[in-house]
Amino acid sequence: MGRFQLMGKAVFQLCELGHVDMSGATLLSCVRDPEAQTPQAQMFFRSGTEADDVAETGDTQIIASKSISNGLILRVAYDGTHPTLSVRGVVSDVVTQAPDFERFEGLNVALAVRNGETAEATLAWLKFHAKHHKLQAAVIVDRARPGQDTAYIQDVEKGLSDIGGLKQLTVLRFDVPLGHDDQPPESHPINAPDAPGKDRMGIPEASPWDSPLAELQIIEMIRFRWLNTARAVVLLDVSDVVSQTKGSDVKGANLFDMAVKSTAGVVTLVGQHSYPWRVRNGEPVRHGDHICVQFDATKMRRRWVVAPAKTNPDVVWRLIRIVGTRPQEGEWLKFYRCMGFRHISDEWAIVPKTSLIEAPELLKMSKRRFNHKPLRMPEIAEPKVDPSDNDVAIITCMKNEGPFILEWLAYHRAIGVKDVLVYTNDCNDGTDTFLDLLQSKGFVQHRENPFKGTNLKPQHAALQAGENEPVIQKADWVISMDVDEFINVKTGNGTLPALFEAVGDANLISCTWRLFGNSDVHEYHDKPLMAQFTRCAREMTRKPHQAWGFKTLYRNIGLFKKLGVHRPKGLNPQLWSHINWVNGSGSPLPKDMYRNAWRSTADTIGYDLVQLNHYAVRSAESFLVKRDRGRVNHVDRDQGMAYWFRMNNNTEEDLSIQRMIPAMQDEMDRLMSDPEIAEAHAFSVDRHRAKIDALKETSNYAKFYEDLTGPRQERLARLHPHFGANVFLAGPEVVPDWVVERDLPEDFFFTVDKQDTAH
Template identity: 55%
Template sequence: MGLIERRLAGQDLGVAILLDAVVHQDGGAQVVTLFFDRLIAAEEVIPPEGSVAEEAGAVGDARILRYRLPQDAHPRFTICGEAFDLTCAPSECGLFEGQNAFIAQRNGESAEIVLQWLAYHIETQGLEAAVVLDRAPPGAEDGFAAALREGLESHALPCQVVMVQSPVPLGKPDLPPEAHPFCVSESPGKDRMKVPPSSPWNSPLGAFSVYEIMRIRFLAQARAVANIDVHDLMVETDTSVFDAAATAEGGLITLFGRHCYPWRVRAGQKAHFGDHICVQFDATGGRQRWCIAPAKSAPDAVWRLVRVGNARPDSTLTMGFYRHMLLRHPTRSISKIVPKTSLIEHEPLLQLSATTWGHKPVRMPELAVTSKETGRGRCAIVTTMKNEGPFILEWLAYHRAIGFDDFLIYTNDCTDGTDTMLEMLQSKSLVQHRDNPFRQMDMRPQHAALHSADDEQIVKDATWVACIDVDEYVNIKCGDGTLDALFAAVPDANMIAMTWRLFGNGDLHGFEDRPIIEQFQRCAPEYARKPHQAWGFKTLFRNIGLFRKLGVHRPKGLNPQLWEEINWVNGSGAPMPRSMFRNGWRSTINTYGYDLVQLNHYAVRSAESFLVKRDRGRVNHVERDQGLAYWFRMNNNYAEDHSIARMVPAMRAELDRLLSDPEIAAAHAHSVDRHRAKIAELKATPNYAAFYAELTGARLEKLSRLHRHFGANVFLKGPSSIPDDVLERDPDKDWFFTVDHDGETQH
């Protein structure tokens, strides 16, 4: 028992990289197996005279070649025209004959971690041996081998460990160190990470044939071999992983790994297995590995990283393990490797921490939903506006008519009287108006407004909240069309996703001072997967502390302890999947629904009003132009929908009541005049005149009825990507057109 150090017999040959050369004796001959890093052709390798090529294989893009050499032959091979005297490593499979063994990688983990890993599995799985591939470069002075040897001896661990190093790097050359958060699949914010230079010495493993190397050098005669790494712990059950493989049909079982994390590690302390008490509530899939009984497996089985080739695992036997992510990816902030809004405490890990490790981890804070009245309560809308004066009163009247009580409206840089009107409406207790603090906060206007709104009493007091823009109308299709009818239809829901229905201009080009919901009835069909904006949604949510802050499309910052309290339904009242809980903002083929409620999105209105919209800019994506591509995406006139028309009388009654106030009527008239003046000003310029002519031309009118036939790239490239012959096709026939990323057509 103890530590044995070995090296792969690899070398950079110049023409190719040899990962290892393994020799074993068989019937008076020496059998040499060569492992290359690429798919070198068999004819490019010429063995010594008198040799026989036995077989050729590969693991991925790495060639494996085997030759039977005469007993006294010197291993001099000609490879790609050059002669090389190869040093071959002897097979030592007798070391682990009949034993339960692990095969694992170590990529920077400490000897302390490896010793704890060994001790745990000796106790719970009957581990007897381990082959650990140490990814450290030759000559690395990290003290790992000495510390591991000392620990094995001082703890008297009954386990034989072979530590294998490689003289050539085995990692992927285009990735950063494996420990870096960039290499974690669920790590948030990868697009903003500062990624260190790549190094194949510590990047994620790329030479997957090392598992075959370990098989023929050390493990072919073991009783059973499990493939997990030094930060993985098998789940303890009544049957060990090795016994399970030994009794499995074909001698092979699949291991499924689940990532686990600490909530936090105490300052100044190293991360420990026992700190890992959390899992992701919305995680899907997991790590796949394997355990095999070599004597029972297929003779041509090929060991790989996540599976065994040419072998079928026993479908009736699977076992689990936990991957302790902070040991693999050390970082001072857990949020660098996992969204903390996805973490929940996991009782089996809490038990393991307490009973096996005797550890006291940092627990998640206990939270409960905020106590709110069980009834409807007050319903509030938070929004941002800029130069929307002509459209405010109708929008306000409509949403008051369907049951919204409070309106918190942020404005910035208005020139058409929008802010003045809102100040006056605030003085009449109809809305609350705020100047948008986006410049002081160095944020986009919409994000700054929502961030500020979190602290407003009107939001804190609201039972239901939604972030709805002035070109969006909550269209309730059940009951009498009010919020009360919607709440009655989904009485247990505390979140309601209202999917956009894109409404086009219906070929109405001139601005008219009359209600939007009366003018525009042409829209996208309900089944409208493209463009991706077509199925965006806004969320009406119960304000009970499930989330920490407002968001444009839905509340954000999930308190994960409360995820099971979420009862989120779509616009048809069907449950939303937990995969949407943290950051979903767009409906899918499985989640879109319009039966109870939809959000009518009048993103373009008339062509003349769109000129003003383009001129004023966007409140969120301020750097993006609202040009022809935007008009094309959002102006969908394929279908018709009159479902909101039944609410026109109620809206009209409330609008008339508002306009009966002379001050309100005057403010509205002023904004309408300013809007018309701006339209005239823009149309008088050559650029906007040409833009308006294109908006109102026959080509874009026809394209607005063809959306359902186009792929996503068409909407990204814009209307110029569509040939004239496509324009002439029948919109009611079944056909499809798209372009690739370079603009090449695909029918």
């Protein structure tokens, strides 16, 4: 421990705090209460000690007990020089420490935690708050191990002469770790709240010396040893920068004045994560590099600044609030958490770049407060839209879908689709040659799927390739969808122009799935799906979760960088404010769905203007072929009974698409008037029929078909609203026969525990 002062330089002190082992209980500190009329003290234990572990003795009474973050705090009264307590059956004397209030009395103090931040960052943090918020002193809890990182201490002490107005700096080091025993270093990206790809990182080794802070009771401990007579105290981390005071109802020259002048003696600090866009090669990250925030961030950090003299002595200083006070609604101030200091990684990103936008206040702070020139985000020109340009292109993947191509193509041409780009792979029913024929006649564009050798799934490979196709690049609107999905426009005359007129200047439209079952149609017939399959899920069908998946029709104006299965991906965040994304009822979607959402929610579902009729199972016979074919995207998942159970939903009837059957049939008749097209369609139908017959000749598929078409499955297809999510994950076999056989009341609900047999 040392204290020294040079001319105009803050008094610096390093306090190395030792613990006391009391029969396995770790006592961090025992602080005397100078205000008590009889000898009293507060004892602060590290996590792992329970109140039942400690017992009174004849000389010492426990007069209060509480726990903060599993850290036990006892207030004791005692006779004699020191308290005497029995801990786990062993009686020990406890040495008390006298509080050192004089050092910080009447000063504006920051109580901060440093977990690996550099001396340069610490000094910049002190200088900023001393200059712009009249910070006069600081207590920094340094998480470094004892005896290590000595250069940090030396460099901080040397740099204090450059910080005007700072009078005191105390650095505390504990001889026991303060972090979570089972978590990796806080700096690891897995601890970055917004880091992408955490599921691929693996589990790093636990590191309690620098993992996220667990011993939050030290805030109270430091208060009672040093800070109870400070003018005002702000709780921050060294990576936190407090904004200017504009915008708060409490007016003051600095954040400390705000606490003193507030009605409650405490002002809430509301924190937002900030990030660099980039850092110059070879240079350390600086506060001034942090010019970006996430446009869709919803979670905020909470800290506080308190004037101890204005609050009741019985309040408790915790991490996010002062317990026992009531901050006024308008008494708050913003701060930014500079995440580039907290989470450092060359391999993993700590935030998706697609979420970042420049914050004007941070740009201003970088230039004026930190005298820094940060690397800026590249500028992107604002999109220009002619609302009369509404050519639509579909990109899709197919494998052995020959019998269903013409209806799907005719329908979408009838509602206004101009171009169709189809990728195929490994077809043996004539699908690929049929599409080649349609391409030669100008009805589609057909490509071989380039997925082989790429480690990409077929659909992802197709979308990646499709981004370079002129038919996609030149389209005004684009949607990625499958041949069993039909855009059902329910407004106007049922066409896409009517939909575009209804949604105004929207540039993305989510078309939410309506799961159509087999309507108890078991045999394959070469007839329009729209006419055969009329039973489907209810609109308010939360489970299975696939029920509310959507596909997105979007204006191709550069808001996103690439195609996605359910929606465009790779948002250009500079343009996020130009997004006007609506659901199927024309209602705006919230911004937290812009980057990754692929399904609707109870708050965002909408079917009034458009829905996506999803004929995922078709007839039972056709489903045999679908299962044999495999899945275009999830190639490693079996389309067995669990899939049929989830997707075969016959709860109610919906005939809304059938008004378009005449228009579809007219277009299909035009296509079939070409003898070559008619012949190719007939060939695919024959191959499909032959495949069904061949599969039903095998014992496995014969039994599977028998199960699909049995009364149990027919009944289950009408009971979906009664089942919880885990039922759909586990499969139909978990549903008892009595549930299937009874007439169930409307409010009946059945679920099971999560199963290990999910498909």
